[in-house]
Amino acid sequence: MDSLFGNRRISMAALTDFSQLTTSTKNHLRNVYTCLTLTMLSASAGAFLHLKGGFIQGGLLSTLVAIGLMVWLAATSHTKENQTKRVGILAAFGGAMGLGLGPVLDFAIQINPQIIVTAFIATSIIFVCFSVSALYAQRRSYLYLGGFLGSALTIMLVTSILNMFFKSFALFQFHLYAGVAIFCAFVLYDTQLIVERHMNGDNDYIWHSVDLFLDFINIFRRLIIILGLNENKNKKKN
Template sequence: MNVFDRNINFDALMKFSQISRSTQQHLKNVYSSLTICMLVAGVGAYVHVFTRLLQGGLLSFLGSIGLMIWLAMTPHSLETEKKRLAILCGFAFFTGVGLGPAMDFVISVNPSIIVTAFLGTSVIFACFTLSALYAQRRSYLFLGGTLMSGLSVLLLLSMFNMFYGSVMLFKAHMYLGLVVMCGFVLFDTQLIIEKAEMGDKDYIWHCVDLFLDFITIFRKLMMILATNEKDKKKEKK
């Protein structure tokens, strides 16, 4: 064996022997839809930040929730595929608009944080996705209970902090939320694989799970970076 031979077999890297061909095709559809959602959400955020034609807030939140419910109630079939894709794009658009207020705050601190947070989120999402794809099947599904407990803790922290307004609790909520959502990328990816292997090929609805994971990680990371930057500016003063 030549220890200096560092040639990489890229064909081997792209093989997912534990995933059937039909599920691999399903995943391609999921991630293609996810890419479209990212672009449409970017347009929604642009509309809020630069045009002010739509404002992120209660109405955009209700719009995204309404479209998600409509998507969930629309059956998955070839006849409804285009309709459901249009609903998905509408959901992504209003979700992007809903990011507007958080982005306004970040821009007031340092606009470059948005780019940094997006790149960081992309790296985090890609790493955890690849970990889930290459790991043994079902190996991360056990995280479901732990992650739901984490969400319950986050909800309690949020409710508790509504009355006390603690900066420390706010930061703890952001960091814990980031960790929990990274775990959901692992869990949701493997859950989508298992559903596909069982015959559930609704790639549009599966895309919603990963899209929400990405957006939540982006929001958390963006706020963490902005808060840290703001604290540094206060210390300099």
């Protein structure tokens, strides 16, 4: 189907043409995004448990559990016999990460619950657009970002630790916006890296989905805080 955008005709068939990818790679990506969907559903369940209240609450403990589960998943060999086990670990990891979002979700609800929906929709649009761009682009064209992104994360970590002492709100805001930009770039990088790893014989689609899930969660968390701070600021002005 073709549609008009201004004076230019856009072919929808061209936008979904990934003929540069082999059938094997397409099947691998299908498995990756299936696992990603499972992890997202598990994270939603974990977040729901936190919001529902009770003895299951998110926070530092759930974050530590998530890290432990991720290490366990990485240490469990990618074999056919371990596939069901690893999927279960992945689902548990997603649930723990969802619980870990609890304090951020509480912050948003106190200001305006609609912030969570807005942030999720915005994150989904960003994620889809950058993922499609990475798949549509020439092979390896974004892999050069790896070194820059690694350095950027290191700088962010160091300045974040320093800000624990300086307590600069301006630096905190910079971290939020810069973090969104960095993890958007990570979506490009990780998507192409997954394709490249598969082309080189790495078929661990369960672990590959973890990279994309972490990109999504990091963008989502920062957008919630940004939207919450902005709305809170507007409320104080009014």
